[in-house]
Amino acid sequence: MAEYLARMKKMRLLYLMLLFPLAQVFVFHYMPLPGIVIAFKEYHAGLGIRPSQWNQFEHFRTLFHDSLFIRALKNTIVISGLKLIFGFAVPIAFALLLNEIKPQRFKKLTQSVSYLPHFMSWVILSGMIVEVLSPQRGIINYAISLFGGNPINFLANKTAFVPILIVSDIWKEAGWASIIYLAAISSISPDLYEASNVDGASRLQKMRHITLPGLMPVVTILFILQIGQILNGGFDQVLNLYNPLVYAVGDIIDTYVYRVGLVEFRMDYATAVGLLKNVVGVVLLVGTNTIVRKFNDHGVW
Known part of the structure; x- marks a missing residue:
């Protein structure tokens, strides 16, 4: 205990910095x-939370008969699933390729450029995407028109x-995730690579038999965490890019909750939807971790 306290005193500035994110959380x-x-009540802002009447789980019964919620749920699973399928592997491949770059200056430059989009908000990035895809001003539609095609309103x-x-x-996220x-x-032992050099292994063989197996514990943990986030379709991104013309494929649970809760002011019903989403996320996280732990020791806990 004394050793632990001495270590905390030595790193007191780091613990002080930790207070700010902890306070935010x-x-x-x-x-x-x-x-x-309020998810279990007929909430009225004028009455407050306590005086509002209990609704006997009415909001939860309603949402499963709400076609707009069903549509949002379907869209969320599709969008998040595709992001998981295509987006999860890209940072791994990018990290493997970066690891093979020998000139350090070029490697650092590539890393810095790939990290940059992560630090830009979706408001800025969405504006850039809108301009690039614009039917009137976008460079893509300019190229289409140049070859005799008709402009397309992609969004x-x-x-x-x-x-x-x-x-x-x-x-936006592949560089940062790498x-x-x-x-x-x-953290992989250099001795493994030196031994493989002696055996005459190629770069591809070292990547396949040393680097990838060394990454598997981290890959497994991050995959489990991603499964737990499957119902988060990317609120900021979708809100800044979608419009009523693509609600049928682009409206997700988070944007649905935003419209119902803050636009229609049905805060009790929106809370019920959000609560259900988070409960499902916890169930998926625990279930995936339990399944993974049956096959190896690389679970979250």
């Missing part, structure tokens, strides 16, 4: 928790909208 994630009770096209979400999400894989690669 407490204020924005834990303090609002008592408000969940109003139901077929094109979901692929735009997937590609733009990968562009950091943890690069850190895991750096």
